Amino acid sequence: MAKNAVPEEQRRRRRPTKQGTVLTHDLIVDTALRMLREHGAQGFTARRLGLALGADASALYRYFAGLDELTRAIADALMHRAMTGWVPTGEWRTDLRDLGLRIHAAYLAHPQAAVLAASRVSGRAHEIAADEAILGVLRGAGFADPAAVRIYHVFVDQALAFAALDAASLALPVEAREADEAVWDATYARLPAETHPHIAATSQLLAERMNASAYPAALDLLLAAAASEAPSHP
Amino acid sequence: MAKNAVPEEQRRRRRPTKQGTVLTHDLIVDTALRMLREHGAQGFTARRLGLALGADASALYRYFAGLDELTRAIADALMHRAMTGWVPTGEWRTDLRDLGLRIHAAYLAHPQAAVLAASRVSGRAHEIAADEAILGVLRGAGFADPAAVRIYHVFVDQALAFAALDAASLALPVEAREADEAVWDATYARLPAETHPHIAATSQLLAERMNASAYPAALDLLLAAAASEAPSHP
C-alpha cells in the first residue's frame, strides 16, 4: 500500500473524517508542525498525528507513502517559511548572512522538526529554490564554480547542523536542562586553576557565551574566510 | 526498576549468562560499540545487544537505567577514544585541525551515540580534558581571552553539530538513504538551465560534493578565519 500514495496531483473525492475534518497534504503537514512545536519530537508519532487530526493513523498513508515522505514534506515546509519575503540586495555577504540567519531561525522555531528534517534531502520546490538562491549569490559575486560549490556546501550544512544542534538543546525535557546546568555549576565553574588553568581563567567569559547559540559567530567566521577568497577582495 | 540500576560502584556477585559470559558495564559498552561499527546504527537495539551478549535484553537493565544511560556511557567512551594518543605539536592550526577531525571521526564511527550526546553537557573527565586542551591551544597561540573563548565556542559546537548531522544521515535506515539518492537523481540532476541556471551549471560539482561531509571544508574555513585574527599573523 505504501507505494500507492498519491504524490501531488489534484484530488477529486473528499470524504470527511469521523470528526468532520477533511484531510489534505497541507493540513497534515501543518498539524504535524504544530504537534512538533507543542509536544516535542519524541511525542511525534503517526498514531498521535492521526489522533490530532481526528483520523486513524492509517489514513495518513493515503497521502504519504510513509513517515519518511511526511518528514520530507515537513522539511520543505520549514524551508518555505525561511525563504518567503527574502529579497537579495546584491551585496553577497549581506545576502548570505541574511539567508543563513533565516534558515537557522526557521528551523529553531520548530526545534523537533529541525532534528527530524535536517539530515534529509527533501528535493521539493522550496529547498531547491533556496539552493538555487545561495549558489546564485556566490556565483554572482564572481566565485569560480569549485569555490562556489565548496562554500555553498559548507554554508548549507552549517546552517542545518547548528540549527539541529541548537534545536536539540531547546527540545530537551526540562529536567535534562536543569541537570546540565547543575553539572556546569558543579564542575566547570569550580575547576581549580592548578589542574585546568585555561578553563579557570576564562570561566566568566565561558559562562556568558555557552548559553547562546554559536551560529551567528560561526556564520561571521565563514563569511570572513570566504571574503578573503573572493575575487573582488583578493 | 529503571531507577534501581547500579551506577558505578563495585560489583560483588557474578553470575554467568546461559552461554557462560559474565556481564559488566565495560563488556556491554564494548559490545555495543562493536555492534554499531559492524552492523550500523539501524540494527542497534536492546534486544539485539542482549542477543550479541548471549543474554536476555532485560539483563541490561541491571547495569543501565535505560537506553539513554547506555548511550551516554557510549558517548563517554567515544570522547575517551577521540582524545587518547593526541599530543599537541605547538602549532595551533595543526593542533586544532587534528582535534576537530578526531572528535568528528570518533562520533561518526558511532552515529547513534553522536546524535544523543552532541547536545548534552556530560561534564565527565574526558569532555573537560578536551575543552581544556582546545582553550589551551588558543590561549597558547596568543589569542586574547574574548577571541579565544569565541573561537573555542564555534570550534566545539561546529565539531559536534557536524558530527551529529553527518551521524544522523549515517543512522538512517538503508531505504531512507536510497530514497534520498533517488530524489537527488530525479530532481537536482535534471533541473533545466532556464529555471535553475546555477544548479544546472554546477550539477557535476554538486554531485561530487554532496555525498561527503562538509566538515573538513568547514573546519579549514574556520581555521583560516581565525588565522586572520591571530596575533602572530596580523
Next chain:
DNA sequence: CGACGAACGTCAACCGCGTTGGCATAAGGG
C-alpha cells in the same frame, strides 16, 4: 561447613510504534 540473603539472569507480558490488507462508506458524475 552450612545457610541466608543479596545480586542478577530469565521469562512472560505490557504497551506503543510503523505499516498493511480488507472492508465500509461517502462523494460526485452520469
Next chain:
DNA sequence: CCCTTATGCCAACGCGGTTGACGTTCGTCG
C-alpha cells in the same frame, strides 16, 4: 438515483523498550 472510486476505519502483524515476578547462584557470616 445509482455506481464507481476515492478515501477513512478497523484489526492485526512484527518489532521496539521496559517492567515485575521468579529462580538461581555466589559471597559472607556464623
